[in-house]
Amino acid sequence: MVIIKVIAVIAVIALAIAVIVRPEADRSDKASITNMIREYTKDKSDVKLTVGLLKGHKISYKVYGVGAKELDPVEYEYEIGSISKTFTSSMLCKAVADGRVNLSDSISKHLPLDPHTFYPTILSLATHTSGYGEYPFDASTLSEEELEAINTKFYEKRLNIYQGINREDTLGRIKSNVLQDKPYGWEYSNFGIAVLGTVLGEVYDTTVKQRFESFIKNELGLTKTRPGNGTGNLNSYWTWNDDDTYFAAGGLVSTVTDLLKYGRMHLDDSPGYLALSHKTYQTFEKDGFAMGLGWLIDPEKGYLWHNGGTSSCTSFIGIDKEHDTAIVILSNYPAKEGTKDEDALDILGYALLDSLSHGAYVQSGLN
Numbered sequence: 056m057v058i059i060k061v062i063a064v065i066a067v068i069a070l071a072i073a074v075i076v077r078p079e080a081d082r083s084d085k086a087s088i089t090n091m092i093r094e095y096t097k098d099k100s101d102v103k104l105t106v107g108l109l110k111g112h113k114i115s116y117k118v119y120g121v122g123a124k125e126l127d128p129v130e131y132e133y134e135i136g137s138i139s140k141t142f143t144s145s146m147l148c149k150a151v152a153d154g155r156v157n158l159s160d161s162i163s164k165h166l167p168l169d170p171h172t173f174y175p176t177i178l179s180l181a182t183h184t185s186g187y188g189e190y191p192f193d194a195s196t197l198s199e200e201e202l203e204a205i206n207t208k209f210y211e212k213r214l215n216i217y218q219g220i221n222r223e224d225t226l227g228r229i230k231s232n233v234l235q236d237k238p239y240g241w242e243y244s245n246f247g248i249a250v251l252g253t254v255l256g257e258v259y260d261t262t263v264k265q266r267f268e269s270f271i272k273n274e275l276g277l278t279k280t281r282p283g284n285g286t287g288n289l290n291s292y293w294t295w296n297d298d299d300t301y302f303a304a305g306g307l308v309s310t311v312t313d314l315l316k317y318g319r320m321h322l323d324d325s326p327g328y329l330a331l332s333h334k335t336y337q338t339f340e341k342d343g344f345a346m347g348l349g350w351l352i353d354p355e356k357g358y359l360w361h362n363g364g365t366s367s368c369t370s371f372i373g374i375d376k377e378h379d380t381a382i383v384i385l386s387n388y389p390a391k392e393g394t395k396d397e398d399a400l401d402i403l404g405y406a407l408l409d410s411l412s413h414g415a416y417v418q419s420g421l422n
Contacts, residue, residue, distance in 0.1 A: 088406050088410065091403045091406065092106070092123045092403065093122065095403070096121055099121055100121055101387070102119070102386065102387065103118060103119075103126070103129075104119040105131060105133070105385040106382075106383075106407070107312070107314070107315050107383040108315075108382060108407065108411070109319060109382075109383075114315045114316075116312070118131070129288070130311060131288055131311075131385070131387070132309070133287075133370060134283060135305075135307050135308065135363050136305045136364045136369070137304065137305050137361060137364070138307070138309075138362065138363040139305045139363065140304060140305070140361065140363075141332070141350055141372070142270070142271070142317075143251060143255070143303040143304075143349060144332045144348040144350065145275075146270050147181055147251065148328040149274060149326070150258055150259070152328035152331075155258040156177055156255075158176065158178040158181075159176055160176060161173075162174045162175060162176070162177065162250060162254055165257050166253065167226065168226075168230065179239070179247075180250055180251040181251060181348040182336050182337055183241050183244055183346065184346075185234075185244065186235075186242075187244045187247040188246070189245060214293070215294060215295065215366075217299065217304070217306075218299060219299065221296065221299060221300060222256070241337070246304075249303050249304050250300075251303060252266075253303075263302045264295070264298070264299070267282050267307070268281070268282060275317065275320065277313045277316060279313040280307060281307065282295065282308070283306050283307065283308045287308055289387045291366070292308070293367075305365065314372055314383040317372075318372060318383065319381065321374050321376075322379060331348060332347050333350065333352075335347060347359065349361070357375065357377055358374065358375055359374040359376070360374065362400065362401055364389055365389065366389050368387055369385075369386045369388060369390040369396070370385050370386070370400070371401055371403070373407075375412055378411060380408065380412070382404050382407045386400060
């Protein structure tokens with residue numbers, strides 16, 4: 056299992072949490088998976104942990120409460136945080152197929168920016184190699200008091216710290232944050248994906264939210280995935296403004312069956328343009344991972360994966376094309392950095408992917 060850390064610039068930014076660690080021993084057996092679920096749900100009185108599996112075209116899922124007690128199979132609506140980024144990259148693939156953008160385009164080709172100033176390419180935004188860091192939550196520019204206030208707003212009050220950042224705000228930050236014309240290393244950037252969403256809205260003459268709504272309904276045919284609006288059948292959903300650009304980085308709400316159907320589309324490369332997101336565009340050998348468009352790729356096992364989090368939810372999706380399987384895990388608890396929950400769903404997701412790749416689906420106890 057590849058060691059991968061994907062961390063936002065500051066700990067309070069949970070749209071970007073993602074941690075994968077290498078287990079000391081094989082943890083893909085049924086007993087270990089059961090123990091992971093039991094450990095995660097321990098002491099969470101109102102937890103709703105949904106674990107979904109896709110093998111071939113068979114979808115199954117279970118919902119667990121405190122102490123791994125199996126609950127009624129209600130299809131809960133979870134904020135999926137940064138898994139939204141894979142939808143943004145899927146929209147990018149559609150835009151390439153439609154001839155509206157090229158991956159090599161500078162964003163200045165599609166946004167009202169000075170054509171003589173260096174700006175990153177669309178490809179660099181989708182692979183987190185643009186040179187953009189975080190905005191407006193760059194820890195290097197904030198005082199300790201400001202960071203504490205953000206942390207309180209995010210985790211204690213469970214408010215959306217990205218609400219209210221619109222197209223004009225995003226364009227203003229792009230213009231004021233001039234980059235050097237040079238290659239940049241990998242740096243996870245919610246802002247970069249918000250810029251990418253802004254570009255996609257521009258080329259389709261709409262907002263990020265409206266582009267999401269059209270793409271999810273008309274291209275993917277998903278009926279239970281939508282931009283967040285503060286409502287759902289769980290608690291403490293984020294509210295958004297219609298013109299917010301950070302929808303692209305983490306603004307979607309979805310269910311286990313819709314995400315497994317989404318996984319099936321990526322397994323089938325259907326629509327065909329989705330295959331563009333699965334190519335390896337950059338490999339970071341030292342860190343043990345590669346980047347597709349939006350997707351992180353495990354070079355050793357070939358898994359496509361992403362996780363996500365908001366101040367109320369944590370999520371994981373993993374796709375194994377070789378073994379025709381996908382995993383979705385959704386929780387109504389946040390994964391705060393430095394706690395035992397920080398990487399729990401990622402480790403569980405990898406264990407399940409490994410179990411399915413070893414032919415242990417029938418024995419997994421989750422089918």
